[in-house]
Amino acid sequence: MSAVKTKRDVLGTSSLRPDGNAKVKGDFAFTSDLHAENMLWGATLRSPHPHARIISIDTSAAIKIAGVECIITSDDVPGQLTYGLISSDQPVFAKDVVRYMGEPIAAVAADHPETCRRALAAITVEYELLPVLFNAEDAIGDAFQAIHPDGNVIRRQQIIHGDTSVEGDVIVEGHYVIGMQDQAFLGTESAMALPDPDGQGVEVFVATQWLHEDQKQMAACLNLPPEKIRLVLGGVGGAFGAREDISLQVHTALLALRTSRPVKMQYGREESFFGHVHRHPATVWMRHHATAEGKIVKIEARFVFDGGAYASTSSAVLINGVTHTQGPYKCPAAVVDGYSVRTNNPPCGAMRGFGVVQACFAHEGQMDKLAAAIGTDPVTIRLLNAMETGDTLITGQPVESVAPVARLIRETNEIPLPPALSLDANELDLPGGSGITAERKHIKRGIGWGVSIKNIMYSEGFDDYSTAKCTLSDGKVVLKFATSEVGQGFVTLAPQIARSVLGVTDAICDTIDTQIGSAGSTSASRQTWMSGGAVDGACRLVRERLFEHIGAQNNIDPIRFAIEDDEIVDTAGTFRISVIEASQGITISETFEHHHRATEDLDENGQGNCHVAFAFVAHRAVVDVDPELGLVKVVQIATAQDVGQVLNPLSVLGQIEGGIAQGLGLAVMEEIIVQEGRVRNPSFTDYLLPTALDAPVVVARMIEEYEPQAPLGAKGVGEPPCISVTPAIVAAIRDAIGKDIDRCPVRPQDICL
Amino acid sequence: MSVLIPHSILEASEILAQHPAATILNGGTDLMVEVNFNHRRPDSIVLLRNIAELRDWSTDAASGTITIGAGLPYAAIEKGEIARLVPALAQAARTVGSPQIRAAGTMGGNLGTCSPAGDTLPVLSALEAIVHLQSIEGARSVPFADFMVGPKRNSRQPNEVITAVTLPITEQRQGYSKVGVRNAMVISVASACFAIVNDTPRFAMGSVGPTILRAREAEAYLASAASNLNDITEEIAHEFGRIAASESRPIDDHRSTATYRKHAIGVLATRLALKGI
Amino acid sequence: MSSNEFYTLKVNGAEHQVSDAWIGESLLYVLRERLGLPGSKGACEQGECGSCTVYVDGAAVCSCLVMAASAVESEIATVEGLNTDGSLTDVQEAFVTEGAVQCGFCTPGLVMAVHHLLDENDSPSELEVKEALSGNICRCTGYGRIFAAVDKVVAVRKGAHQ
Known part of the structure; x- marks a missing residue:
């Protein structure tokens, strides 16, 4: 022995x-902590307008400022002038036209961040303002002229499945609105580029989600072989989807190559709001048909995702949205129409939950309406319809993954509710928090449910x-x-x-x-x-x-x-x-x-085995609401998550609690306010993230069922926590005040006015 | 370009006499945001943070007042003896930003910036505080109502230092509430201070007009409708709130809507009028 | 009175001369970019995230909102100065073992905030912890493991006293 x-x-x-x-x-060492001898700072000039023609760009005064080493515009891009994750439709620098507020126009390298700021201020750009396409519905059809050579509809996908002539004994319908959420990672975009001595290559330290995709897109824009662009992951301060697209990579590398000096770029918080894609705002209409007992027989739906000015991953987000219309429930027939469209709003792309957040907010609202219509409760209606392994999705794809939906609901339901709000509750613990706006007697408590299905890995035939x-x-x-x-x-x-x-x-x-x-x-x-x-x-x-x-x-x-x-x-x-x-x-x-195993494209009726695997989760939210002031405090989130094999319990718990906080943010406070293409709150003063005083008690159960398809038996656990917690919280608010609310985030006026 | 660091009020006023264009810096929680966001490029700075006498506070038994140095951080106001003497001010101080902001920020800064969303300002309005200023020409004292003259505008002269604020100490009810869309660290969407001073109700409102507004009609209504200000009926309190809301003049912006702000200020008025009875 | 063509900052007990600086530089910038102390992080530039928390004359403040040139007469302490022998403080240790660290960008600021809290209050209530940490945004953890770390430090310190 x-x-x-x-x-x-x-x-x-x-x-x-x-x-x-x-x-x-x-x-x-986060990327922003890196330093190099003889280093320059880079900075970006951005459009103040959401849609305008560029008449002229004059950098002559800026280049004369002491300490300014280099200014680059579209004319200086040696290779492809555009980049993009799925379609290469986004300019490295706007050349003739700007399509969103904050679009890069030029970049400068100088000896100090303040010199950079002065140089940016000294660049003169003459614009001719163009009409702003800010309403996503206007992007469908011919109401508005194309704002991009690729057109205003990025993608349309329909799903026609089963006997579409079926009508339910009970029909419920809803229009849902999901606001634009920001990933708001704490470590803003940052990169440092070190040019090779021969000027024929560059080493770039960057905070990114996908080094090789960055390398591929940078190589095309810089007109260099990929191996001449060596990417190293600098320390990354969170991502949540916002680092999947190129932001400052090409700019930093190009400035370094042009100056033959190391260049570091780092966005401030305000610039970060303009520098990366956001979660798609969406409008979703759903009509559920059910039997008198509450079994779903058909779902009709229409989705419109606002992709903003450039495509990013909008087409994949759309597919995730429409293919998750039914949620984690059996559904034999569906008629779904979905669009992701181009507008002059900020570009949208990947964020934790990726299209499913929007679908889930709608289908969970529908489940509660269905429960109310047939006179049952949120748990019963969900158990009645719960999906199982072997069921067929509305895409015709069989669910081969472990699908313990009913168990998740039951186990969540078994988690004890929090104690009732005590009569002498500390004022700080009430909705309104440190503002001390309420007393115990003003507060009403509500309970709400959300359950979700999320595809994991990439879809639609991508050889991942x-x-x-x-x-x-x-x-x-x-x-x-x-x-x-x-x-x-x-x-x-x-x-x-x-x-x-x-x-x-x-x-x-x-x-x-x-x-x-x-x-x-x-x-x-x-x-x-x-x-x-x-x-x-x-x-x-x-x-x-x-x-x-x-x-x-x-x-x-x-x-x-x-x-x-x-x-x-x-x-x-x-x-x-x-x-x-x-x-x-x-x-x-x-x-x-x-x-992973191969997947297929969807056909024109939205049929095909397009996803690899699925993960499931249930959330029950308990909230306290001040109905008169419209303020909310989330008290407890109970959750049971389908995780496959648990490989590191502490890490899984961290993902669950962290995802829940992000879903809470979307439920009650996080929204980028965009008015006619203009972002109104690009700062942490006005884009509000949950604080320690907003954090609920999370009681989590990890439901371990070995996933045979997965190499380690484990499912990915990152996205599910943030998906159905949002509708659960909104449902709890509805329950507390007895009023229909069909948008998130819920604003005080949605509750009390 | 320089930072000038006086150690007495007198020294500060002498510096300001020589450099009337200098920017005053204390806790930095307003000014540095503007510098960091490229909105302001000050040429020279006069730092008041190292003037010990600006952090003093004292009470005056004869006049029943407390005088608080303009450089005392909120963290020292939100708890302890000051909190016992002026609870509404303490509550307002507690809602300012984060603990880190309250460790640096001061009432002098709130007054110097004079934002309609300045958290302590409704308290200064309701309690009819006196703002003390000092220049090389001498000292003067200005009622708060004459000090704040518009959004981010006040009657401080460029050569003056805001030195202190005097408030009445009352044994009567006073309270402060602030509505924000987060349970901590949030800019006010509507804020309000209710106080009874010399048996007279006072109500001041923040973030619902270009300056801090006093709800004079509502105050007058309450004074006449309630024979005992510690025995206000729900009905009277609601009418008080309704009138106060009608006196607010909020706007729509990215933080909220005028309609909500008007509604919220009415709710705060009603609740504060009843609170502690 | 002093002017600032160059100035000296006292950080973690050592004096550092800062020259040729632009007056608008924040203490955060000077610590990170001029003094080689990048432990304090910047995520908002406006005192709304707490990642840059340092102690100035014993007060926990946001270094992004301190004009560096104005701090010449102050004692400044940063995360780098918490433990100079390379070991972890009890708070740092608990952050690691309780899973309070994910991306870690908020972590140095939170460690500073937690030390400050526990120096002032050795047995804070749950709400006191939440209020004291409400100026430190964490985007990854949802705060649950951070509260667990604070609880652990409080329990261990109490145990050590008994």
């Missing part, structure tokens, strides 16, 4: 973040993969991958996988950069599955090689070996050797690319 085992942070344990110590001490390399030497493992660590904890998980597969204790992550194949994006709740699968695969290949090596040395068929704790054991004999000893003096390195 071997000696007493040291505790090893394998899969299933709450292994701690390897970057935790550095982060609490302030030693962790992730790459990882595992190197074992002297009992130590080094893992290499390009997976963006944005705070979610993949750098914690990857070594856990190596410890479990290889029996090592010492496992670390190498620099995250483009010196290995793509990992895909840290989005769509996909990295645990995809990059986890890649790391797992690479570690297994290394294990095979190690077994072969030990087998040859000891004349044992390697097939008989297994890893048992930190040892290799002969399962048919007595031989055993520690992994540390077994790997002394050798180096084994293997790379693995994990692909």
